[in-house]
Amino acid sequence: MTVHSATERSDRSDKRERILLAAERIFARHGFFAARVSEIAKEAGVADGTIYLYFKSKDDLLISLFEQRMKQVNEALRTAIAGVPPKDQLRAFIKAYLKLVHDEPGAAEVLTIELRQSSKFMKEYDNPQFVDFLRMLGGILAAGQQRGELDDTIPAHVAARMIFGMIDELALAWVLARQPSISTGTPGTRPKKFDIVRAADWVVALVTHGLQLKEKSP
Amino acid sequence: MTVHSATERSDRSDKRERILLAAERIFARHGFFAARVSEIAKEAGVADGTIYLYFKSKDDLLISLFEQRMKQVNEALRTAIAGVPPKDQLRAFIKAYLKLVHDEPGAAEVLTIELRQSSKFMKEYDNPQFVDFLRMLGGILAAGQQRGELDDTIPAHVAARMIFGMIDELALAWVLARQPSISTGTPGTRPKKFDIVRAADWVVALVTHGLQLKEKSP
Amino acid sequence: MTVHSATERSDRSDKRERILLAAERIFARHGFFAARVSEIAKEAGVADGTIYLYFKSKDDLLISLFEQRMKQVNEALRTAIAGVPPKDQLRAFIKAYLKLVHDEPGAAEVLTIELRQSSKFMKEYDNPQFVDFLRMLGGILAAGQQRGELDDTIPAHVAARMIFGMIDELALAWVLARQPSISTGTPGTRPKKFDIVRAADWVVALVTHGLQLKEKSP
Amino acid sequence: MTVHSATERSDRSDKRERILLAAERIFARHGFFAARVSEIAKEAGVADGTIYLYFKSKDDLLISLFEQRMKQVNEALRTAIAGVPPKDQLRAFIKAYLKLVHDEPGAAEVLTIELRQSSKFMKEYDNPQFVDFLRMLGGILAAGQQRGELDDTIPAHVAARMIFGMIDELALAWVLARQPSISTGTPGTRPKKFDIVRAADWVVALVTHGLQLKEKSP
DNA sequence: GATGAATGAGGCTTCATTCAT
DNA sequence: GATGAATGAAGCCTCATTCAT
Numbered sequence: 001m002t003v004h005s006a007t008e009r010s011d012r013s014d015k016r017e018r019i020l021l022a023a024e025r026i027f028a029r030h031g032f033f034a035a036r037v038s039e040i041a042k043e044a045g046v047a048d049g050t051i052y053l054y055f056k057s058k059d060d061l062l063i064s065l066f067e068q069r070m071k072q073v074n075e076a077l078r079t080a081i082a083g084v085p086p087k088d089q090l091r092a093f094i095k096a097y098l099k100l101v102h103d104e105p106g107a108a109e110v111l112t113i114e115l116r117q118s119s120k121f122m123k124e125y126d127n128p129q130f131v132d133f134l135r136m137l138g139g140i141l142a143a144g145q146q147r148g149e150l151d152d153t154i155p156a157h158v159a160a161r162m163i164f165g166m167i168d169e170l171a172l173a174w175v176l177a178r179q180p181s182i183s184t185g186t187p188g189t190r191p192k193k194f195d196i197v198r199a200a201d202w203v204v205a206l207v208t209h210g211l212q213l214k215e216k217s218p
Numbered sequence: 219m220t221v222h223s224a225t226e227r228s229d230r231s232d233k234r235e236r237i238l239l240a241a242e243r244i245f246a247r248h249g250f251f252a253a254r255v256s257e258i259a260k261e262a263g264v265a266d267g268t269i270y271l272y273f274k275s276k277d278d279l280l281i282s283l284f285e286q287r288m289k290q291v292n293e294a295l296r297t298a299i300a301g302v303p304p305k306d307q308l309r310a311f312i313k314a315y316l317k318l319v320h321d322e323p324g325a326a327e328v329l330t331i332e333l334r335q336s337s338k339f340m341k342e343y344d345n346p347q348f349v350d351f352l353r354m355l356g357g358i359l360a361a362g363q364q365r366g367e368l369d370d371t372i373p374a375h376v377a378a379r380m381i382f383g384m385i386d387e388l389a390l391a392w393v394l395a396r397q398p399s400i401s402t403g404t405p406g407t408r409p410k411k412f413d414i415v416r417a418a419d420w421v422v423a424l425v426t427h428g429l430q431l432k433e434k435s436p
Numbered sequence: 437m438t439v440h441s442a443t444e445r446s447d448r449s450d451k452r453e454r455i456l457l458a459a460e461r462i463f464a465r466h467g468f469f470a471a472r473v474s475e476i477a478k479e480a481g482v483a484d485g486t487i488y489l490y491f492k493s494k495d496d497l498l499i500s501l502f503e504q505r506m507k508q509v510n511e512a513l514r515t516a517i518a519g520v521p522p523k524d525q526l527r528a529f530i531k532a533y534l535k536l537v538h539d540e541p542g543a544a545e546v547l548t549i550e551l552r553q554s555s556k557f558m559k560e561y562d563n564p565q566f567v568d569f570l571r572m573l574g575g576i577l578a579a580g581q582q583r584g585e586l587d588d589t590i591p592a593h594v595a596a597r598m599i600f601g602m603i604d605e606l607a608l609a610w611v612l613a614r615q616p617s618i619s620t621g622t623p624g625t626r627p628k629k630f631d632i633v634r635a636a637d638w639v640v641a642l643v644t645h646g647l648q649l650k651e652k653s654p
Numbered sequence: 655m656t657v658h659s660a661t662e663r664s665d666r667s668d669k670r671e672r673i674l675l676a677a678e679r680i681f682a683r684h685g686f687f688a689a690r691v692s693e694i695a696k697e698a699g700v701a702d703g704t705i706y707l708y709f710k711s712k713d714d715l716l717i718s719l720f721e722q723r724m725k726q727v728n729e730a731l732r733t734a735i736a737g738v739p740p741k742d743q744l745r746a747f748i749k750a751y752l753k754l755v756h757d758e759p760g761a762a763e764v765l766t767i768e769l770r771q772s773s774k775f776m777k778e779y780d781n782p783q784f785v786d787f788l789r790m791l792g793g794i795l796a797a798g799q800q801r802g803e804l805d806d807t808i809p810a811h812v813a814a815r816m817i818f819g820m821i822d823e824l825a826l827a828w829v830l831a832r833q834p835s836i837s838t839g840t841p842g843t844r845p846k847k848f849d850i851v852r853a854a855d856w857v858v859a860l861v862t863h864g865l866q867l868k869e870k871s872p
Numbered sequence: 873g874a875t876g877a878a879t880g881a882g883g884c885t886t887c888a889t890t891c892a893t
Numbered sequence: 894g895a896t897g898a899a900t901g902a903a904g905c906c907t908c909a910t911t912c913a914t
Contacts, residue, residue, distance in 0.1 A: 049906080057906080207428055208428045211362075486873085587866070595860070606812075649804065703899075
């Protein structure tokens with residue numbers, strides 16, 4: 001849907017978007033540091049210099065890409081939980097997130113992997129969209145705690161991070177499992193492919209009931 | 219304990235270890251890509267070329283560092299769960315892992331952040347120590363499932379990944395929160411510092427019982 | 437008088453002049469090489485491409501600017517010595533030149549500094565206006581020599597260059613001294629500001645009588 | 655004497671000097687801005703990167719070159735006036751300077767032309783060696799004024815600048831006249847070649863007695 | 873004539889790696 | 894084994910110039 005052919009030149013004025021799309025692909029292919037600006041330009045069908053009409057630097061390109069995609073994710077999540085009864089919002093949130101990963105693996109790759117490639121990004125860049133994401137999730141949990149539905153032993157913002165960790169790791173495992181293995185290494189070490197959408201139910205189950213079976217009452 | 223002074227020159231033949239230690243510090247400080255081999259050499263108190271007597275390349279240095287540290291982690295975890303009753307091993311495993319993060323933040327930073335900085339590392343390198351880690355955790359879960367103590371709806375290896383995601387994310391949040399914030403940005407966006415060791419209990423609680431309160435029986 | 441507002445857009449067809457004016461300001465501000473064509477365009481209130489309707493290249497812009505200003509200088513000098521008794525022309529010439537520097541420091545900066553920034557300009561460009569300048573000055577000197585008023589030991593064209601060197605250096609020192617010192621360096625190294633118009637008398641004095649006091653006769 | 659062959663590779667440890675020599679030649683050939691670092695490296699017989707072991711940047715190379723050469727000039731001038739009776743020092747100074755220009759035209763070219771190519775250099779860099787030069791010359795003049803031998807109407811530091819302007823302009827004219835004319839322009843516009851050493855006498859004559867002939871007393 | 877988005881050649885600089893000592 | 898000066902490939906980015914509108 002949002003993926004354009006690299007050679008498409010019809011629309012103008014969407015050059016910025018074309019560059020972002022190209023960057024997403026190239027970053028996913030090689031990683032941020034190994035990605036070459038000139039290769040992104042070629043993939044976008046523009047001259048090298050053109051990129052610098054829309055972005056200040058390669059770093060800015062990564063940050064802009066991340067912000068745009070994360071913003072889209074946040075919007076989709078907000079839509080997904082709108083109109084859903086509060087007690088079902090957590091499930092809706094998690095399912096929607098993993099559905100997005102499934103539908104837009106390129107974007108997911110940027111969010112799970114490239115995001116962590118730039119120390120600058122990790123250590124110096126305050127990340128409003130990610131904060132927004134955590135606040136949304138934390139808000140759902142806090143509301144549940146206030147309604148007395150959720151255990152409030154764990155601070156909502158910590159629980160939010162734990163849940164993010166779970167689904168982010170699943171997304172990462174799934175995205176990497178999709179890669180045709182380049183390595184000549186021993187087979188079997190790569191995570192087995194699994195159904196990321198179905199995994200949403202597992203996450204919800206773990207988060208709601210935990211793993212421990214109730215002791216069977218007599 | 220394992221931290222040597224950079225200027226220590228006493229023992230010879232431990233040069234390899236000195237270099238790994240220096241690399242850990244420098245990688246933690248700047249990230250893998252921004253780290254300079256010459257800076258690692260200086261920190262280790264050796265000449266640039268000496269590093270290449272012990273490691274094939276900068277990449278090899280990262281991988282060796284990761285493997286060594288992860289191996290130590292795995293050994294520590296194995297020790298931590300040895301002699302512990304099966305039903306308590308999951309708790310012991312999680313607590314031990316987060317305790318290690320707390321005691322060796324430098325190593326934790328390498329494991330949580332730098333690990334993801336090299337695409338090579340993420341995509342091309344089959345990672346025996348990480349596989350070992352996941353197998354150990356998965357084994358604990360599978361055993362619990364077989365004993366009928368744990369819900370076996372979720373495949374053990376997926377549950378292991380989810381749990382790893384949780385504790386890795388907590389470790390990451392905690393490690394980053396330790397950084398003196400360089401940015402002049404708006405305060406409050408940086409994750410609040412929390413007690414990583416105490417957080418172990420939260421993780422165990424979430425994993426065992428989940429968040430949902432039992433419906434109050436009348 | 438010759439300085440137009442950068443935003444002035446009234447007269448059309450004087451675009452060429454507006455561009456020259458803008459170039460003068462920007463060259464004076466940053467130097468020829470550091471000056472950006474796009475900045476000149478902005479200062480002139482025209483599009484980048486428009487400059488190329490009036491000038492072949494950035495080099496051509498510098499040369500055109502120099503020629504135009506030098507031509508104006510030569511015209512002003514010719515006017516200044518017209519009708520002046522031959523024996524007073526040298527004095528009139530020098531005073532007029534330094535008066536121009538004082539009144540049009542922007543133009544002076546182009547003539548004294550930027551002129552030397554382009555190797556092309558210095559080495560490959562035959563400079564008719566500068567030749568004209570030297571001929572005018574040399575002519576005054578040669579006439580004085582022929583009238584027997586001036587020492588003819590020194591070839592007139594060499595003397596002309598020496599005099600030009602003197603007043604050009606004074607102009608340069610004066611122009612640079614006008615700059616608000618950006619450097620935080622030790623004070624006192626920047627040339628002290630002096631009265632460039634009054635300095636004309638010193639030049640005339642040096643050129644006519646030299647520095648050496650006549651030996652007092654008993 | 656100080657000019658080494660570009661291909662000479664015998665001496666090591668004089669690499670820094672070889673690079674300076676190469677830079678002098680290349681700057682003289684193309685000008686600072688048009689000079690390519692890689693061409694300097696080739697001329698010096700070193701790799702591109704080697705230059706950056708000895709100089710921080712291309713700018714630093716120009717500044718270092720200027721400082722070193724100007725320092726040599728100042729030392730030579732100090733030697734030239736040492737032991738000379740005060741009243742003859744001005745003559746000795748001027749003659750020595752123009753002799754240096756004659757003997758080291760490459761260095762002269764850097765001092766007269768390239769020096770002015772970098773705005774940075776002209777406007778932001780406080781130039782201790784040039785200040786030293788002017789102080790030496792100003793000191794000679796001031797001493798003469800105090801001894802009552804020289805006219806003190808003109809401030810010594812202004813007179814020093816005027817004299818510098820004269821000899822610098824002569825040096826420039828002479829250096830440029832040496833160039834094989836690349837231009838296809840009209841002949842005759844290039845300054846005629848003259849004897850720069852002999853011109854020293856003219857400068858001294860002008861500075862001491864001026865151009866004006868004493869009116870013949872009856 | 874005027875525009876300004878787009879171009880793309882090319883430079884300065886970095887830094888992992890080598891190798892003569 | 895150890896050194897560290899030297900290498901040189903290669904990338905990010907700039908900016909004068911063009912040309913379709």
